[in-house]
Amino acid sequence: SLIQNSDGELTASVLSGSDDIQSRNFIKKYVASWFDLETDIKPFYRMAKKDELLRPLVKKYFGYRMVGICNLFESLCWAIIGQQINLNFAYMLKQRFIMHFGERLLWRDKTYYLFPKIERIAALETSSLTALQFSRQKANYIIEVARTFESGKISQQQIAALSFEDAKEMLLSLKGIGNWTANYVLMKTFHHPNAFPLEDAGLQQAIKRNLNITEKPGLQMIKDIFSKYEGWEAYATLYLWRSLSD
Structure with a gap:
């Protein structure tokens, strides 16, 4: 569709x-x-309106919801692509990835590209991705993830049935998936409300900007701030990220 x-x-x-x-x-x-339409975010707003950091953000971006990535394989690929590079370069790599390996659909004289299928990526050699400017490490990670899916060792349905901690542990067992990537995927694909990428550079920058402090916050400071948002860490992260676009 x-x-x-x-x-x-x-x-x-x-x-x-x-x-x-x-x-x-x-x-x-x-x-x-x-669009995460089944999540009732009114409790998040009630909590945020009492918080110095979030209060102006929920007022400014009222109604903003988590725009997800429904397909787990796509979510993992995108998170791996985006590791430790700027967003523009990450978008360029993703576009190349999709255009080279995804199927095409022509409708009303316009071409639409579908995200590559697992079996297509599982069959690739590392050189197929490094030719598109992927690092060798990221190329290996993406192909290995595809092969893990293809083997049946992991599936979206399997992870969806797990608790937050168990789902995170299973994702972390994948080569190339660290804490940042696992939390990002749990936010964007499974809508776990308490998932958030603690180490995210954008999150650090957003806190620095919105609190008007001179240095980026350390991990302990972020933990202390987010301890007040228990159960809504993902949405707190989302609104802080949104503030960086202004």
């Missing part, structure tokens, strides 16, 4: 297969997960 924004409303067009109740229900569920 193709989901588009038209005059402030989302419209979904079924481009292949049957336009039946099952397909429509799948699309509704997908969109609800994509």
Whole structure:
């Protein structure tokens, strides 16, 4: 299906297969997960309005929700791609990755690219990705993740059924997945409200800017700040990240 924004409303067009109740229900569920529509964020707002750091942010960005990455494999690939590089270069690498290895769909004279399938990436050699300016290490990580999925050792359904800590432990068992990546994926794909990437440079910069302090906060300071947001760490992170775009 193709989901588009038209005059402030989302419209979904079924481009292949049957336009039946099952397909429509799948699309509704997908969109609800994509925009985290099933999470009641009113308790987060009540908490944030009492907090010096978050109060101005929830007022300014009221209604902002976690825009997720519904596919776990895509989420892991994107997190690995984005490790320790600037966002513009990360976007460029992701675009190359999708255009080279993803399937294409032509509709109304416009080409749409689908995220590469697991089996396509699992069959690659490292050189296929380094040719696109991926580091050898990241290329190996992405291919290894794809092969782990293909072998059945890990699946999205399996992780979705686990507790936050168990899901995090399973993600950390993957080569190339550290604490930052695991928490990012648990935020963006599984909507765990208490997941947050403690070591994130953007989070540090956002806290520094919004508290108007001269130096970036250390990890202990971030832990102390986030101890007040228990159960809503992901949304606190989201709103702090959003403030960097202004």
